[in-house]
Amino acid sequence: NAGVTQTPKFRILKIGQSMTLQCTQDMNHNYMYWYRQDPGMGLKLIYYSVGAGITDKGEVPNGYNVSRSTTEDFPLRLELAAPSQTSVYFCASRPGTGNSYNEQFFGPGTRLTVL
Amino acid sequence: ELKVEQNPLFLSMQEGKNYTIYCNYSTTSDRLYWYRQDPGKSLESLFVLLSNGAVKQEGRLMASLDTKARLSTLHITAAVHDLSATYFCAVDGWETSGSRLTFGEGTQLTVNP
Numbered sequence: 723n724a725g726v727t728q729t730p731k732f733r734i735l736k737i738g739q740s741m742t743l744q745c746t747q748d749m750n751h752n753y754m755y756w757y758r759q760d761p762g763m764g765l766k767l768i769y770y771s772v773g774a775g776i777t778d779k780g781e782v783p784n785g786y787n788v789s790r791s792t793t794e795d796f797p798l799r800l801e802l803a804a805p806s807q808t809s810v811y812f813c814a815s816r817p818g819t820g821n822s823y824n825e826q827f828f829g830p831g832t833r834l835t836v837l
Numbered sequence: 838e839l840k841v842e843q844n845p846l847f848l849s850m851q852e853g854k855n856y857t858i859y860c861n862y863s864t865t866s867d868r869l870y871w872y873r874q875d876p877g878k879s880l881e882s883l884f885v886l887l888s889n890g891a892v893k894q895e896g897r898l899m900a901s902l903d904t905k906a907r908l909s910t911l912h913i914t915a916a917v918h919d920l921s922a923t924y925f926c927a928v929d930g931w932e933t934s935g936s937r938l939t940f941g942e943g944t945q946l947t948v949n950p
Contacts, residue, residue, distance in 0.1 A: 755937065764925065764942045765880075780937075812879060819936065822887065824929070826870065826938055828880045 723748050726829035728813050734835045735803040743798040743832050745813030752818030754796040755826070756780075756788065758809040765812070771796055772818065803836045810834070839864050839930040843941035850916050851949055858944045860909040860926035868929035869909045870938065871900050873922045880925065884911075916948045 729744045747754065752773050757765040757780075767780030771790040785807060787799040796815075800807060810833050816826040840863040850856050860869070867888055872880040884893040886902035886909060893900050897920065899912045909926055923945045927938040 753936070765940045767937065770937055823885050824868070824936070825882055825885050826927070827882070828872075830879050 725749065726813055726815050726827050728811075728829040728832050730832060731830065732833045734837060735800075736837060737803060737805065739803050740799070740801050741803070741834075743800070743811055743813075743834075745796045745798065745829060746794050747796075747813075747815040747827075747829075748794065749815060749817075749827070750793060751815035751827075752793070753816045753826075754790065755814045755816075756786070756796070756798045757812045757814065758782065758807075759812060759831075760809050768798065768811075800834075805836050808834060808836045839866070839928060839939045841926060841928050841939050841941040843924075843926055843944050845944060846942055847945050847947075849947045849949060850913075852917055853915050855915065856913050858911040858913075858924055858926075858946075860911070860928075860941055862907050862909075862928045862939075864930065865904070865907075866928045866930060867902075867904045869902050870927045870929075871909070871911055872925045872927065874925065874943070875922050883924075913946075918948050918950060921946055921948045 726747045755770040756768040766782045769788040771777045777788050810831045812831050813829040814826050842861045869886045871883040874880045884900040889904040891902045897914045902909045923943045925943045927940045
């Protein structure tokens, strides 16, 4: 299993540009999450999904959009990039209810800089 | 709203010494996770604690959970430089739209020779 994969690894955007961060998991997990981590800080939840077709906002959803059309994929869309969105973005997945461990696994991250 | 507090946030210790990182949380939960993050890397799962009194050990790290006190500890025994990293605890909370983890701010550990 590849686990949770993210692309791209690095990206530089200009203010106002748009992009999609890709996230795929091959563990058949129901729950998927997007976090951002600013330098020296903890994780902030952007959006999450408990299954295909179901998404919900986290702590910091403004400026982002998500969709979940399949169990495997959970892309994050930035519509009008701003310098405040400069951060490292982590995707994560976990099995969901019914699994006793329900352990959460993280992707390698996407480092985004907006200039 | 579930809140998770770690202390200390920064910890500098000498090799060979022992120390404990604390993780307090604000509402009832019996599922707690510890993660390690090396600089520039992603988060790696260390321990999964699923019930009151749970204790897990791996090498020089031992984690425990007291659900009544809403407290988990990560104890470091005879620290070595390789343990230098940031450690996060995360508590499982239930929202109407599904469960999600709430993370502490992280404890940045530096082990000096």
